Amino acid sequence: MSSGRVLSLRWLGRVFNIERRTAPSELPLYLCPAFRSLSVENTTLRRQCRPSARPVQLRRLHTEASASVSAEPAPVVKQTSKTLPLQCHGCGALSQTVAPNEAGYYDLSRKAVRKYLGLLEESNNTPVTNTDEIVEQALQSVDVEALEQQGINLKALLPERDTPSATTVPETYKPPLCDRCHNLIHHSAGNSIYHPSIESLRDTIEETPYKHNHVYHVLDAADFPMSLLPRLHSLLDIPLRTQNRRAKPVKYQHGRLMEMSFIISRSDLLAPRKEQVDSLMPYLKETLREALGRVGGRVRLGNVHCVSAKRSWWTKELKEQIWKRAGAGWMVGKANVGKSQLFEAIYPKGRMDWEAPKQQISVKMFPKPEQPATSSAPSSGSHEDDANPFLPVNPNAPVPESPLLPPPQPETNYPPMPVVSPLPGTTASPIRVPFGSGRGELIDLPGLARSDLEYHIRPEHRPDLIMKSRIVPTQQVLKPGQSLLLGGFIRITPRFDHSDADNVAETDDNGLVFLAYGFTPLEAHTTATDKAVAVQTQAEGAPRVRNIALPGTGDRIAHAGAFQLRYDVTRARTGPLTRKEAVGLKVDRLPYRVLGIDILVEGVGWVEVAVQVRTKHLFPNEDGDGEQQQQQRRQQQPLQTLDLRPEPVNAEKKKEKGRKGGEEEVEPKWPVIDVYSPEGRFIGYRPPMNAWVLNKPKKDTKSRPRKSMKGVKKVMKKMRREREGNE
Template sequence: MLMEGGEPETEAKNVTSQKALVCDRCHDLLHHSTKGDTAKVTMYHPTVESLRETIEESPHKYNHIYHVIDAADFPMSLIPRLNVLLGDVPLRTRNRRSRAGKFQHDRKTEMSFIITRSDLLGPTKEMVDAMMPYLKDVLRQALGRVGERVRLGNVRCVSARRGWWTTTVKEDVWNRGGAGWMVGKVNVGKSQLFEAIYPKGRMTEKPQRAGESTRQKEAATTNSTMDENVLESDEDLATTNLGSLLPPPQPAKNYPDMPIVSSLPGTTASPIRIPFGNGKGELIDLPGLARSDLELYVKEEHRQSLIMKKRIVPEQITVKPGSSIVLGGGLIRITPRTPDMIFLMYNFTPLHEHLTNTDKAIEFQNQTRQSMGLENISLPDIGDKMKHAGTFKLEHDVTKKRAGPLTRKNAIGLSVDTLPFRVLSVDILIEGVGYVEIVAQVRKRHLERILASQNAPAEVQKETKPKATPQDTTDPFADMYNMRRDMSVDDKAVEPKVQLQPKESPEWPAVDVYSPLGQFVGSRQPINGWLNNKPRETADQKKSRPRRSMKGAKKLEKKRRGEHQAA
């Protein structure tokens, strides 16, 4: 069968089904994952200044920046002051008169936050949606002083793998139009999110005149499309700048080729522009910024083990005094600082945990001790680079959630104030890897002593009333000068209020963390990962109430009958 123009249909299918050519690196990532030789080539990550210059070359009037943040180590993948570094992008404040956006240099640029890979936080969508108030509070603290002023109504928590809230973001991309820029650090899920929120199959067709024959319509459409393609190609060639940072746009398609998704840091080496909606807008995937150099201290064959690829169901580890936990065979060490206290730790990282004596843990991390059952993934001869990353205190009270049926409304329903104990917790973040939840229980009196010593009032010096200076009767303006409010001697000296000045208190339960160069470690208020991701207990695993022993029951009943008859 021949199509119009005399070309066989098979040739047309071959032309349409032909895929775009890819480089050797992308070919190896598609077919050989990260084990190819080209995947080991070091990629140079861009800077924020280069991304700003790239966004400034946008040909669109309306631009929207999607700041992509990873949920694995949230909020360590947040780029501080990104709205200022990218050209003073306005964030809507809490003031009711604040505008949603404004034009600068005949261009409108907005920004929103997207927390990706939310399926790592919980097993169901409802559980993750309930974490949104917590995620916003942590994001406010990470933003610093700006976080207290902005509204944060532009925060989304999505999962491209499970399809959570991706449809809503896709509709937002379609309704906004213009240019959508994916900005974030490496391995935060930008390319996978790009494929999930790209509006596919929405190429709008131009209306045709009525009364024309089919052949005339086809001829007119083919001629018009050829002319438009020629004009567009000429315009593109005329306007293309070979030295520009933004590549030329791709031809519009209903289902274009998406960016390659890989766990290799820096998979997207240059900006990828894919238009949608027949000129309505385009979505642009930018290269990721540098995230963490922790992989430089890990053996090459174990670097992929630093990436959390699926939700982790941890085990509860009881760390007693004199013990420590080692991650990755010695890459990270967590040692309790408070003596005579038991800590519960939950490892939400893909690294293997090992509980051992503190002296042995120090030797494992310094690489002066080896064990057949414990593999150290860190590079050899870096034991002297392990430094103290900081002392992290368990300052967050999680008694209400951790007390179980004692405070649950449908159970006993006690108030937290009536309990004789308190449960404190903190999350230790490892940049680009995950987090470790740490929990400890203290007495209520112990916590009250800590708060009392922390909130002890500082010494206050009372202001003395200034002495009256002798008045100069020769000056005619002396009376007017003394009648001023700030110079009146009759005003009483106001005693300053007592301010509670917090000071360092060593009584807080705390842990010491050691890492390469003392870096790549942070903390946040706990997300209660164990309560949301602990192993599900089935009906078979639940132990039924033990039955009463029937041994000697008949003899006892016979004896009771005899005593009753004798009476």
């Protein structure tokens, strides 16, 4: 490297604050709210919304400056008034030029950064083409005066030499992304950011300057409802609307209005058509109600939206709701649930010229007065550095009062959107994008910790854990003694509940046949149970089945749970037998029942398991019981079905009356499946969605049907008769 280039880089490093170093006793302060300094900078600032509040943790825009200054003369470099953006619009990390391996780092030698700052010099080797000279040379061989007499003026093509040339307007460039976001987009490489805690997000939301605030709790359709935060409304102190019609729909607390909605993103993974997904809304609401626990029985779930940013399903309606609500909209959820992609789809673009009517009340709550430029800030930089126009912080701008919430981006009609990446933990800090000329803003918050399953997978196979498109699975048949492997490290083994030997449902062939449908991006493989155990535990001499787990994961395989197939899906799988317009049989009259369950893999997908059981084995005959008594017992102990209609008012009274009459409830003998996973974690269950009915492969109707041989046989018979007659 030449000495001139070294001097230039050193001078640029001092100008752009590149030689600053972090103090040994502090952590980087440009990441999400979880990355705050452990030492409290300003103990005088206290939270006023809660009496027992902790000291406020401050966020610094830049790291501390080192005292070492190079004595070498700085070369002459082109000066510009442009600075680095305060935040990277892709991940939200505050701009810095110190730590290359952290978020928000800008390499000043990168072409896009130098072009944005106006430091990129044009190359002298590029030939410059003058269009006017080419036109003048072409007009020399043409009789211009003769053409003017015919009404053709070719001199108008040349510019007037007497008037000065118009000044060219400098081109404005889009703010560049930080190096981490650049590598995520173009090279699909990057490191995850430490996920914040729910307390950090709560403290950030409490710093809102708006009176009306709406929290959008984003859930993932791939493992719904495992991405739900059940106590989010209580931690954020947001009252949910109850089913009581007399309850007030709007409730202000501490002078602010806080509301919450549930958004199920990536709904295109559930079914191929929008109408089919809409038909699942009753099921999704009922499943969400059960996942909420005790609170779910008394809340009103009219605020559940099932959207798809990829297919633009219900995004326009949600965008209009955000526009009408105004104020602050907060995107909250776990990592990799699709918040950033949904953010771009529902953000109201192109509405900056909107003018508010005179009667409308301002959406902002506490207008912050402008502070003088000499206000104290948590920085120990020198005055010479503060006056440097190359710093990404404008010294004349007021210092924000919020220690946790960063300032919003400059409002434009079409602002740059956050980066969409399958890497969990892409968003590093809150990204505030205003809309509607101050009407409100949409805020993308960092994702909370979701699952540690990726740390058990080999790095080259970690992207395979994310379901990127709808999956059409193949039907896996599990006979007695067989198991299903997912990716080689998750095993599903059917069995019966052998806790009581008399409670085992036996069939004529001493076994049931289970059907499994893997709605996961992991490779499904059916094999014998002993071979599946060898593959999962990574034993020596195991069959050559692909296992994407890290070496040593086999020693940490544990039992994740025994799941009973308690949900009746007979009506959904029997076809025309139970349809009213067809045969119209009732389920109780069938000699069998079809039971099912969905096994969830956190952050990956689900596996639908179904089995057909004879009714006499599900409800075994008791000694001395007749068919009529068995029928009465089945009516008193019905199966759990997917019929989401509310029970009759007197249904509970009938059950109590039956108990008082001395009739004991008989527990059916449910089939059971065992699931084994790393550390016995990352597994859940839910009522079956019957996704196989909606996503099963279509029959090939394009192939030409086989030609009938009826006419050919008649012709051959006629020819044979004629031949016999001639003889």
